Amino acid sequence: MDAILIAKNVTKRFGGLVAVNNLDLEIQHGQIYSVIGPNGAGKTTFFNCITGFYTPEEGKIIFDGHEIQGLSTDHITRLGISRTYQNIRLFSNMTALENVMVGEHPHLKTFWAEAIFRTPRFVKEEAAALKEAQRLLAFVGLKGVGDNLARNLPYGAQRRLEVARALASKPKLLLLDEPTAGMNPRETEEMIEFIEMLRDELGITILLIEHDMKVVMSISDQITVLDFGTKIAEGKPIDIQRNPRVIEAYLGRGAASGLGNARQAAARPS
Amino acid sequence: MNQAQDTRLDWRTAARLGLLGGVVTLYFGAIGMVLTFSVRNLLGTFINVGQILTVAGALAAGYLVGRTFIEAGRRRQVIPMGLLAGFMAGLPPLILVIMGTLFPVNPMFININDELVQLITFGLGPVLGSVALVLLSTVMGLVGAALELMDERPRRALINGVLWVLLLGLFSENAATILEKFIGHAAVRWMFQNKSLNPIAGAVLFIITFGFSFLGSGDRARQKWQSMPPEAQQQWRKYFIVLGLLLALALPWIVGQFLSQVLFIVGLYVMMGMGLNIVVGYAGLLDLGYVAFFAFGAYTMGVLTSPQGPGGGILNFWAALPFSIAVGVLFGVLLGFPVLNMRGDYLAIVTLGFGEIIRVLAYSNWLAPLIGGAQGVLGIPSPSLFGFELGKPEYMYYLVLVGSIIAAFIAARLRDSRLGRQWMAMREDEDVAEAMGINLVQTKLLAFAIGASFSAASGAIFASRLHNIFPNSFGILVSINVLSLIIVGGLGSLPGVVVGAAILVGLPELLREFAEYRLLMYGILLIVMMLVKPEGFWPEAARKRELRGEEEWDEAAAAPSSAE
Amino acid sequence: MKIDLERISWVDIFLWLFRIAAFVLIVVGIYNTLAAGKYTSEQWVTLIFSGLAQGSIYALIALGYTLVYGILLMINFAHGDIYMAGAFTAVFLAEYFAENGFLAAHPFIALTLLALLAGGVSMALAVLVERIAYRPLRNAPRLVPLITAIGASFSIEYTFRGLYGPGFHAYPPVPALSGSVHIGRFEVPTVQIVVLIAAVVLMAGLYFLVERTKIGKAMRAVSENQDVARLMGIDIDWVIVFTFAVGGLLAGVAGVFNGLFRPQGVYFFMGFIPGIKAFTAAVLGGIGNVPGAMVGGILLGIIEALGPNLFLEGLGIPAANQLKDAIAFTVLVLILIFRPQGIFGERLAEKKA
Structure with a gap:
């Protein structure tokens, strides 16, 4: 296996605050890779550096052989990275289908003027795009709701719609920012299975930010722990659970419940 | 406030609503609307628009009071409360009577004068007339409330x-x-x-x-x-569309020359509205300098076709039209550049500034050798088709009709394409749109350019109809007109543009007395629309739902909607 | 080092070309004018002082934009018209004072009363606009309050047209302010000095209010973070109303100042252009930044006063004064291209990120 994403010495500052400090990591093809850490540890900032929303002050991010730090967001998406958001950010006044079709954008080729004259190429492409969007909706379990406005969908459906939209750009690497936030245990269970299916069936590499330790420990191949922007540990789930620095980072701040529960959860036979 | 009303719904509510209605009447009187509109007779010579305005506040207050009390299930109180609201609504206008009687020729409030007092006291003199005014208001409040008691159908x-x-x-x-x-x-x-x-x-x-x-x-x-x-x-x-088209074709011959001219102007605004609808309604870019492109189109047409201009009339209308559009698009893109990275509200004020720069330049001596400065461009010929001159408003109407249909067609086709989705995604959330691989620069510039092209075409037609163009035809008010009409029709809605143009451009052309208060009405309408009906009179989303007719997601109502 | 072409977009190239062109034009224009030596230093100083006085008026209006922006992150489009409302109302009192000789006999008291009336009217109107057009829409999409603001702007203009008529009303001359003062070897009209001093006093008062008083602290807290401020027990609605009121007051007073030294008079549409210019001043200083608005206003006044003679003439443009209004708007566009966060501002860049 070779690396799909390599971060080398990535540093991002906001004024005096170092949000991501000298971060190194390497994600292999087909992994489910998790980044965890207490609130404000710089996880989402790191996501934003990968997707080009922020430009890191130092370091390199290499995706699939390209150096991508400092490229524009849309360019990076077209290279094959897409993401979801911690607080769902759908195009809320567009229908579910339209949301997914916006996601397909990087793969549509027709020139805008072709739309005015409805050239055969345009008609064919639109039909294919619509079909693909319907397929993706069905894939995430949203068959038949395509014509509802995104804002009218229930919470769980909105999360899945966001994933469908991200998948529509046919990413090689999918960044999921707390995909199970706000979900009940049953929904969370479904999401875990869904993420594993994405990897196994579509072969997409997944980079995950997650707070729910049960989720992280059960599906990650590799975990990096951030604290104050710095990597304090890296390894397989079992190593992370035993790592004293990780426990300190969590327990030392009084956020004990997270890891404690997770250990119980991991200990429990599933 | 609404909750407080529900829990303590009593005579105070009625009195408050009544007073509010009265204050509206007072306002209409003080700014001169009652007086101006009193020349417009409605029924015989004894009911005019001014009188309607005088009692409309009381009527509306009574109606609202009636509805509030019926919704609270207190039918029996509707009549007395309506009376109370009407009575209260009759009081504020008395301020007009007092002021008008005591300071008959007021240098400050120019519209509060003898004439107004005469009008609102029905010529009965200040004292008796005041009593009559309050009585009439009370009756109107009663009528308004009683309307609510009637069955739906009657x-x-x-x-x-x-x-x-x-x-x-x-x-x-x-x-x-x-x-x-x-x-x-x-x-x-x-x-x-x-x-x-x-x-x-x-x-x-x-x-x-x-x-x-x-x-x-x-x-x-x-x-x-x-x-x-x-x-x-x-x-x-x-x-229905075919029928509508046939009607549109026959229209100028039914309505005559004057109304054809009105239709022509409405058509010009429909064209501009279609363009601005792309920029604001689809792409979410609030452009207040939209008149600039109208001006570019008009001046290009003028300079190229007028025999008196620097171009010496080298081109005819049809040859100059592509140039007009091209110049509009070019400046649409050029003016788009500096504002690409700006947030919505900055964009609005910068484009407003652009519009003003263009107007100042049009007036200046600097550019006068080219575009005539304050004298404008004169002697622009009418377009002709196969040797047939289209100068009359009836023919020019067909020209804008065709223009509007083309604009609507392009707008509709683009809306349902990838570009349309790009625009809407950008309107909803720029950051996410970019993360979907959308090139924001290209998408924004395309919106500006296509929007500008419609406006420039409209300006070109405008110039060839008016024959003479002057800088003062291209003020901020045109931009505000267009913006208002697309908002009233419904942002992003194509039929809305037509409806909006008919209401906001057509009606004022018919009500000449209205001219003075046109922008006041627009301003109030913009606020009221945003407060009460932000989706406009003919919203787009409804159409979509209706057309596709798929089943609703029935859990949607029960489940929590989108997370903030 | 290799230049990575992927990283340079053609928009950047265009904007750089634009920047260079703007810079070259300005430098060439100024050089030509100065080399031609058409104006004496007295003339330049006269221009600068009129720019200072005009600029201090822009600054007072700009404060209203900046205060509201700082707290609500919205542009109060109707602010220019709020400024008009005070000036237009007070002109009638000024005419009355002039008729009965009060203005000549007690200029200080009369002017104070005028300023109070204008400030009061503008303040009341600002609060009313907030209540009707902005408060119900505080959580609406951004475009919505912007549209009501435009609506409010036009409603105010044409309401006052209806109330007071479409004509111009000139502020009567104040005998006490009609002379001029000698500063060194330069002669400056008294009215400009008085306006400048009064404006500076007001701005100092505002600075004190924002920095040293309890309500000022609350304003700053709300502009930092509304949710936290609410948790700290600050009445957000009251702070917002207060902000609008202060902005309105300053604008109304600025309206009287404007009437004093501009003979064209006041009318219902007078607020439109100063409104955009004051917004420009606020952006120039860094929107949301109180001292920034003050400096931005004065700077804009000076640029506008010097601009036509200093560089437009140098570029060979005839009747350059006609383009005076265009200068302010060009400044707006240039700042947004060169330094969108303004002179003092960091906020915009951060909030956008």
């Missing part, structure tokens, strides 16, 4: 009947011109005397419209429509 029929009579009275001159072609001169002269509707004709009209409305033919048609399968609806929709 009420709607009643309101429809009254509205028809008022509308025909208001537009009696225009209605006369049209009806003359169908029912002959004598009948029309009898129906419309003194520039208003003959009371007997009004009564007949009322009975007819009341009857039709009461029998509820509209309801049945709607039910039938809803019970149709979607394919049949599609089919009928096509018939």
Whole structure:
């Protein structure tokens, strides 16, 4: 296996605050890779550096052989990275289908003027795009709701719609920012299975930010722990659970419940 | 505040609403609307628009009070509360009477004068007239509240009947011109005397419209429509479009020259509205300098086709039109550049600044050798087609009709394409749109360019119809007109543009007295629309749902909606 | 080092070309004018002082934009018209004072009363606009309050047109302010000095209010973070109303100052252009930044006063004064291209990120 994403010495500052400090990591093809850490540890900032929303002050991010730090967001998406958001950010006044079709954008080729004259190429492409969007909706379990406005969908459906939209750009690497936030245990269970299916069936590499330790420990191949922007540990789930620095980072701040529960959860036979 | 009303709904609510209605009347009086509109007779010579304005506040207050109390399930209180609201609504206008009587020639409030006092006291003198005013207001409050007590059907029929009579009275001159072609001169002269509707004709009209409305033919048609399968609806929709087109083609010959000119202006604004709708409605970029592209189109046409201009009339209309559009697009892109990275509100004020720069430049001596400065460009020829000159408004109307249809066609096709989705995604959330691989620069510039092209084409037609153009035709007010009309019609809605243009451009052209208050009404309308009906009178989303007709997601109502 | 072409977009290239062109034009224009030596230093100083006085008026209006922006992150489009309302109302009192000789006999008291009336009217109107057009829409999409703001702007203009008529009303001359003062070897009209001093006093008062008083602290807290401020027990609605009121007051007073030294008079549409210019001043200083608005206003006044003679003439443009208004708007566009966060501002860049 070779690396799909390599971060080398990535540093991002906001004024005096170092949000991501000298971060190194390497994600292999087909992994489910998790980044965890207490609130404000710089996880989402790191996501934003990968997707080009922020430009890191130092370091390199290499995706699939390209150096991508400092490229524009849309360019990076077209290279094959897409993401979801911690607080769902759908195009809320567009229908579910339209949301997914916006996601397909990087793969549509027709020139805008072709739309005015409805050239055969345009008609064919639109039909294919619509079909693909319907397929993706069905894939995430949203068959038949395509014509509802995104804002009218229930919470769980909105999360899945966001994933469908991200998948529509046919990413090689999918960044999921707390995909199970706000979900009940049953929904969370479904999401875990869904993420594993994405990897196994579509072969997409997944980079995950997650707070729910049960989720992280059960599906990650590799975990990096951030604290104050710095990597304090890296390894397989079992190593992370035993790592004293990780426990300190969590327990030392009084956020004990997270890891404690997770250990119980991991200990429990599933 | 609403909750407080629900828990403590009593006479204070009615009094407050009544006072509010009265303050509105006071406002209409103080800014001179009552007086200005009093020259417009509605029914015979004894009901005019000014009087309607004087009592409208009381009527509306009574109506609102009636509804509030009925919604709270207190039917028995509706009548006394309506009376109270009407009475309270009669009090604030008395300030006008007092001021007008004590300071008859006021240098400050120029519209509060003897004439106004005469009008609102029905010529009965200040004291007796004040009593009469309050009494009439009280009655109106009662009428408003009583309307709410009526059954749905007779009420709607009643309101429809009254509205028809008022509308025909208001537009009696225009209605006369049209009806003359169908029912002959004598009948029309009898129906419309003194520039208003003959009371007997009004009564007949009322009975007819009341009857039709009461029998509820509209309801049945709607039910039938809803019970149709979607394919049949599609089919009928096509018939309606064809019918509408035929009507649009015949229109200038039905309505005559004056109204054709009005239709022509409405058409120009429809074209501009289609363009601005792309920029604001689809792409979410609030452009307040939109008039600039109209000006570019008009000046390019003028300079290239006028024999008196620097171009010496080298081109005819059709040859110059592509240049007009090209110049509009070019500047659409150029002016788009500096504002690419700006947030919505900055964009608005910068584009406003652009519009002003263009106007200042148009006036300047610096550019006068090219575009004539304050003198403008004169002697722009009419377009002609196969040697046939299209100068008359009836023909120019066809030109803008074709232009509007092309603009609407392009807008509709683009809306349903990848570009349309790009625009809407960008409107919803720029950051996410970019993360979907959308190139924001390209998408924004395309919106500016296509929007500018419609406006420039409209400007070119405008120039060749007016023959002479001056810088003061291209002020900020044009931009505000266009913005208002697309908002009133419904942002992002194509039929909304037409509806908006008809209401906001057509009506004021017909109501000449209205001109002074046109922008006041626009301003108020913008606020009220945003507060009460932000989706506009003909919103787009409804159309989509209707067309596709897929089942609703029924959990949606129960489940928590989107997370903030 | 290799230049990575992927990283340079053609928009950047265009904007750089634009920047260079703007810079070259300005430098060439100024050089030509100065080399031609058409104006004496007295003339330049006269221009600078009129720019200072005009600029201090822009600054007072700009404060209203900046205060509201700082707290609500919205542009109060109707602010220019709020400024008009005070000036237009007070002109009638000024005419009355002039008629009965009060203005000549007690200029200080009369002017104070005028300023109070204008400030009061503008303040009341600002609060009313907030209540009707902005408060109900505080959580609506951004475009919505912007549209109501435009609506409010036009409603105010044409309401006052209806109330007071479409004509111009000139502020009567104040005898006490009609002379001029000698500063060194330069002669400066008294009215400009008085306006400048009064404006500076007001701005100092505002600075004190924002920095040292309890309500000022609350304003700053709300502009930092509304949710936290609410948790700290600050009445957000009251702070917002207060902000609008202060902005309105300053604008109304600025309206009287404007009337004093501009003979064209006041009318219902007078607020439109100063409104955009004051917004420009606020952006120039860094929107949301109180001292920034003050400096931005004065700077804009000077640029506008010097601009036509200093560089437009040098570029060979005839009747350059006609383009005076265009200068301010060009400045707006240039700042947004060169330094969108303004002179003092960091906020915009951060909030956008």
